[in-house]
Amino acid sequence: MIEILNPAELTQAKRTGSVVAHILQTIKDRTTVGTNLLDIDRWAQEMIADAGAESCYVDYAPSFGRGPFGHYICTAVNDAVLHGLPHDYALADGxxxxxxLAVLTGGVAADSAVSFLVGNSRPAASVAMIDAxxxxxEAGIAAARPGARIGDxxxxxxxxxxxxxxxxxxxxGGHGIGSTMHQxxxxxxxxxxxxGYKLRPGLLLALEPWVMEDTSVLVTDADGWTLRSATGARTAHSEHTIAITDDGAEILTLRQGA
Structure with a gap:
C-alpha cells in the first residue's frame, strides 16, 4: 500500500516527526558510559507516554522477527545494526x-535513527562510517522531489x-510510511x-542508509531480532522521515543541532 497524505495528515506527520526527533535527541544527550540499554528503553517508554504517542515497536511482529518486539526503541551496539533488541548491557567508552525509534501520533507515524559514539573514544573508522x-x-533527501523516481x-x-x-x-532499506510504520x-x-515509483507531493518516506564496515552479509542474533554483521565488524545507520512537497523534500524528524 502506498499512501498519499492530505494537508491535515501532513500537518500531523510534522507533529509526529517532532516527537521522534525530540525523544531521540534527549536520549542521545543522556547516554553516557555506563548507561544500560534497558534504561534507554525505559526512557523511551516514558517519553512516548508523556507525548501522548503510541509505540510502533512494542507490539510489532513481522514475519522476519521473533515477535512481538516487546520494547520501545531499537538499541544496536557495535556489530549490531538493525532491530537491536534492548537487553541488560552497560555501554562502554567507544x-x-x-x-x-518510530511512533504514531494522531494516526500518522514517523521513523528515525541516529548512530553515535559513546564516551570520549573516537575510533577513526567508526567516525568515518557514521559520516558516510x-x-x-543527505544525498537521498536531495534526490527526493516530485517527478523523481525511487531509483533516483x-x-x-x-x-x-x-x-x-x-x-x-x-x-x-528505506520505506514508505504513513498510517503504519512500514509501507x-x-x-x-x-x-x-x-x-521505480514516481514521487508525488504528500508521500512520506523513511530513508535509512546503513552499512557494515567490511561485509554486506547479516546474521540474526540469538534473540531472534537483532541483526549483526556476519564478520563482527562495526556498523552505522542514519534515518529520517521526509515528506515530498511541491518544491522537494521536507525533513520531519530533524533533531535540534543535527
Whole structure:
C-alpha cells in the first residue's frame, strides 16, 4: 500500500516527526558510559507516554522477527545494526550505538535513527562510517522531489556509500510510511536512476542508509531480532522521515543541532 497524505495528515506527520526527533535527541544527550540499554528503553517508554504517542515497536511482529518486539526503541551496539533488541548491557567508552525509534501520533507515524559514539573514544573508522551514512542520507533527501523516481533516491544513497568503500546490503532499506510504520514503496540503499515509483507531493518516506564496515552479509542474533554483521565488524545507520512537497523534500524528524 502506498499512501498519499492530505494537508491535515501532513500537518500531523510534522507533529509526529517532532516527537521522534525530540525523544531521540534527549536520549542521545543522556547516554553516557555506563548507561544500560534497558534504561534507554525505559526512557523511551516514558517519553512516548508523556507525548501522548503510541509505540510502533512494542507490539510489532513481522514475519522476519521473533515477535512481538516487546520494547520501545531499537538499541544496536557495535556489530549490531538493525532491530537491536534492548537487553541488560552497560555501554562502554567507544561503543558505537544506534538508536532507532518510530511512533504514531494522531494516526500518522514517523521513523528515525541516529548512530553515535559513546564516551570520549573516537575510533577513526567508526567516525568515518557514521559520516558516510549521514552524507548518504543527505544525498537521498536531495534526490527526493516530485517527478523523481525511487531509483533516483537509491542511486544517490548508493553512490555515496560505494564511493566511501562500503559493501551495500539490499535486504533492508528505506520505506514508505504513513498510517503504519512500514509501507510501500521499498527504498533500497542502491539502485538505478529513473526506475521505480514516481514521487508525488504528500508521500512520506523513511530513508535509512546503513552499512557494515567490511561485509554486506547479516546474521540474526540469538534473540531472534537483532541483526549483526556476519564478520563482527562495526556498523552505522542514519534515518529520517521526509515528506515530498511541491518544491522537494521536507525533513520531519530533524533533531535540534543535527
Amino acid at each position: 561503543d558505537l550505538l544506534t538508536l532507532d 551514512t549521514e552524507r548518504a542520507l 533516491i537509491s542511486h544517490a544513497i548508493g553512490s555515496v556509500l560505494s564511493e566511501a568503500g562500503y559493501p551495500i546490503n539490499m535486504e533492508f 510501500d514503496p521499498h527504498v533500497a540503499n542502491d539502485g538505478r536512476p529513473g526506475r
